[in-house]
Structures are given as C-alpha cells and as structure tokens.
Amino acid sequence: MKHVVGVLPVTEKYDLGSQIRRSCKAIPRLISEGYAKKHQKAGFQKYLYDALGECNELIVSLEQVKDIYNIKAELIKTLVKEYDKSGRQIYNLANKWKSFS
DSSP: OHHHHTTSOGGGTTTHHHHHHHHHHHHHHHHHHHHHTTTSHHHHHHHHHHHHHHHHHHHHHHHHIIIIIOOSHHHHHHHHHHHHHHHHHHHHHHHHHHTOO
C-alpha cells in the first residue's frame, strides 16, 4: 500500500491515504480477533462480515485513487483483484461457519 499512499497528493495523504492504511490493516486483525471468539458462532461471523466490509471499503478507496488521480492504475487493478478475491473467501468462510458445529 505504501506504493499507492506514498504518491497521493498532499491533500489526500491524511484523508484517503489514512483510510487505505486503516482498512488494509483492519482486515487480518478482525479475522484474528473473531477467530479468538470462535466458540461464539455469531461472534466470529460478525467479525468476518466486518472484515468483508473493510475489504469492500478498501476496494472503493483504491478505485477512487485510480479514477480521480490516475495513480498507478496497473498496480491498483492488481490490488483490487486480490482484495476482491479475499473478500469472496471471507464471505464463503462466513457462510460456511453458519453450518459448522
């Protein structure tokens, strides 16, 4: 992410840049925290859906960087693809967790 955030205009480094940094850090932290509460079926699912929300938020922020500032378009396309894949994996895990006993 530093290759994207580091080249943002100064006016965006503390707004959009901060959001990107926070979202990408939040995803694994939410999964980790939720897994620690795996004995609570609904508890883990809540954290997984929160992580999915962070994935979606990150994708939107990256798309904004690409569309508004035309920064590192190829890198951003790759990152969006990876976070979309991660989001789908998190979604599938959350759905499978419903039937896990």
